Structures are given as structure tokens and as C-alpha cells.
Amino acid sequence: MERIGVMGGTFNPVHLSHLMIALRAYDMLKLDKVWFMPSKQPMYKSQKGIASEEDRCAMINAAIKPYPFFELSDYEMRREGPTYSADTFSALKAENPDTKYYFIIGGDSLDYFDEWKDPLRILQNCTLVVAPRAMEQSSKSKADEFTECDYAGKAKSIVEKYTSENADGTVFVPEIIFITSPLVSIASSDLRNFIKCGISVNGLIPSETLKYLEEKGLYRDELFTRVKQDMKALMKPKRYTHIMNVAEMCFKLAKLHGYDPVKAYTAGILHDCAKHLGDEEILCEADRLGVEYDEVERKQASNLLHSKVGAVWAKEKYGVEDEEIRNAIKYHTTGRPDMTVLEKIVYMSDVIEPGRDMEYTPSLEAIRSIATYDLDKACALVLNNVVPYLLRTYKENVCTMTVDTYEYYKKYIV
Secondary structure, three states, X not given: OOEEEEEEEOOOOOOHHHHHHHHHHHHHOOOOEEEEEEOOOOOOOOOOOOOOHHHHHHHHHHHHOOOOOEEEOOHHHHOOOOOOHHHHHHHHHHHOOOOEEEEEEEHHXXXXXXXOOOHHHHHHHOEEEEEOOOOEEOOOOOOOOEEOOOHHHHHHHHHHXXXXXXXXXXXXXXXXXXOOOOOOOOOHHHHHHHXXXXXXXXXXXXXXXXXXXXXXXXXXXXXXXXXHHHHHHHOOHHHHHHHHHHHHHHHHHHHHOOOOHHHHHHHHHHOOOOOOOOHHHHHHHHHHHOOOOOHHHHHXXXXXXXXXXXXXXXXXXXXXXOHHHHHHHHOOOOOOOOOOHHHHHHHHHHHHOOOOOOXXXXXXXXXXXXXXXXXXXXXXXXXXXXXXXXXXXXXXXXXXXXXXXXHHHHHHOO
């Protein structure tokens, strides 16, 4: 009896975690081969952002080329109409009754297996092989809330639920096997976001696959490509480097604090989009746009007004409709009391990006560390260093919003 593992999924894109899981299943279960079987457009996913069938197959072929026991299977792509695992394994088993199939899935799939179409028919035609993740995030809004998934309990409930009597009087008991050993948990959605924002995915995607998607320009974002071109043309090299550093820091802090990293990156890459303007230019632009400013902002136009003008440009020039993103740009220089998560992310990223070295912030390295787990305290520490310096240096010409922000966040300094 031939033993074939089947790795199903969108593979958008295929990554090293897919290969690691397939290799562990191949070795542990003594399989003859493992098929990578990309799906058509899944019924439960949006078409937006999914690479073509041709590209996904090409990326898989590039990834599995070094492994002779891995094969690409276009079985589901060749079938007419919607494809479901229950139909796929029923058809495979009917065509090859002497083959034993092992359906390799992730732990997250096991968690909602009951919601799939006809789970019993899947279990009747293959063995489930589960690659659990050590920890699953329980809340997308709070990065510090994690729970260990009860995979064993879930498997037990599935077996109990679908154990049944066959027509011949024998008892059918579903088979569920867990792959043991450390496994790397990589989400394709994360990789797409990295690539969209131009952040390195080295070590996460097989090198030949990475080469293919780079050559094809897959998952790139036209907005970010355009913004980068504009910033490079308009800004001095040092400013351009700062902008890119801030954008990447926004992405990283967003991931750590459970916030949408692409939204954060958008705010970060546009935060200084008007910084190339001189004082007179930015005052004229602020007047043209109807941006209000006070006397302090007029005297320090390029330092303070670029954020307000940039917030308007984000919509006017780049089509950013999201007010939360525009507000994060607007307040990234001065801050404001009770900032949103995104505003704090952009405010902090502007200060702690790796190119920064502020004389009046001697504890910047410590603040960089604190910002990864406590944005409020990090903001308070920055303001505690910055505002006294500004009051000493500029006296009455200090933005009142910055002082108000300092007064609000002082409570987070223990």
C-alpha cells in the first residue's frame, strides 16, 4: 500500500514552514511521497491578494525542486467548480483504493475542522496529520494575551464525534496523528505584508521561490512603490533613509502590539512626506490647504507644520482615506494627550528608529526596548527627556500641544 501525504492550501506563497512540516511528516510517517496540492480560489477567502494558479504552482515547484519525494499536484485545480477536501479525498480514494492518504493540516485548521464541508467523509478517506503551533494568539487586539491550544482535547472530541458504525457492522474510528518536534510557525499573510511593504523575508521563503516572486513582482503594493519613488526623488539621502527606517519600525511595533502592520507602515512611510519643503514653502502650502497654525508653528514651520501638511497630502496626493492614518501623520511631531495606538507607534518610531542618536535622550537604547512592550511608558520617557530640553532651549517658542502631551503621559513614569 502506497503512503502519500497531501499538503493542501492556497500556498500564497509557499514558505519554509510548509517544507518543514512536509519533511517531518515524510520522515515520521515513512511516507512514499508528499504532494503539494494548491487549491483553486478557496470558497472562504477573498480573491484579492491571491496570486494566480500559474504563479502559485511555479513557486511550489521552485521550493520543492531539491526534494525528489515532493511533488506538485494540480488535482484540485483541474477539477470543475468549487473544490472541497471531502470531495478531493473521496475521489482520490475511489481512483486509488489501495493507497493510504495522509492529509497534513495545521493546528489552526484542526480547531475549526467541524466547520468544513462533510468532515466525516474526509476522515473516512484519509488520516489527519496535524502540525500544531506551540502557541496561538487568542486576541488580535492584545499582543500579550496568548493561550496554549488544547490540540489533544480537540482531537479527542473529533474522534468521539465521528466514530460510527459501518454498513458491515464494523466500527469506524477516525485517525488523527500529531507531528512532534519543534515547528516554525509562518503565516503566508504575514509574508505578503512583509513583501508588500518591502521588508526582507530572507530565511522565511525558499530562495528559489523568493527569486521567482521578486522577478514577477508578486504581492507588491503600487502605493508604496510610488511613495518610495517620490521620497527618493524629493528627499536628501539621509532623510529618505530616516523615512524608510521609521516605516519599518512602525511595521515591527505594530506586529508586537497587535495592530495592523500595513496601516502602520503606511503612516510611517508618509509621516515626513512634506519635510522637504522650506519654511516659506510650507507656510504657503498650509495656507493653500486651509491648515490652521499658531505663532509657534509659524516660526518653526518646517519643523512643526510638515506633519499637518503631510496629513492632508496623504489624502490629496496618495489617496489615503483612513483618518486614523492621517491623524498619526498629523501628530507624529508634537504628539497629543491620549494618543491612539497607531499615533503612539508612529510617534515612537520617529524617535527610536535605528538611525536616531539624540543628545538630549541619553536613555534611547532603553526606550527602544521598552517600546516593544509598553508604548505609554516609552512615550512618557521620550517626552520626559525632550520637553525639558525644548523648554530650556526654545523657552516661549515651544508647541503647547507637546507640553500638554508631556503632562498627560508623565503618569506612566514610575
